[in-house]
Amino acid sequence: MLNFKSNNTNIGMPVFGTGIPAAYVAPSNTTLTNQIGVVTYTPILSGCVGVPAIDTINIKPTPLVAPVPNYFYCPNQTTSPINFVFLPSGGNPVFTWTGLGGVGGTQTGDVPSFITVNTSLVTIVSTITYSYCYIKWMSGTG
Secondary structure (H helix, E strand, O other): OEEEEEOOHHHOOOOEEEOOOOOOOOOOOOOOOOEEEEEEEEEEEOOEEOOOEEEEEEEOOOOEEOOOOOOOOOOOOEOOOEOOOEEOOOOOEEEEEEEOOOOOOEEEOOEOOOEOOOOOOOOOOOOEEEEEEEHHHHOOOO
């Protein structure tokens, strides 16, 4: 028989169990810090307890981009640049963004300042959609 126990439920394993733990998908980690769990496996045979084996599981934080506020401008105004902030910090995030309503094209990096243009009599709403790749979290060893 094999008993196991974990000291951190945030890694997605039960606190304790019997037998070999089932395979599972690591949970999302939104804490912005590593979630480290130590799992101890203890073999038992005919009432005799064997030497425990220990395994450490490290669930890295799920990367995210800090929220960007909404901005409001009149025609012919210079906008503030939008500087994306990646959490947790570190690594080499690469941002790709596409803008609508005067912020054209697909570009990489922060959104630079630009002059707003509206030659119509209706409000233009620009939506900037971004995606990112965080190189630090995508690489690793197994």
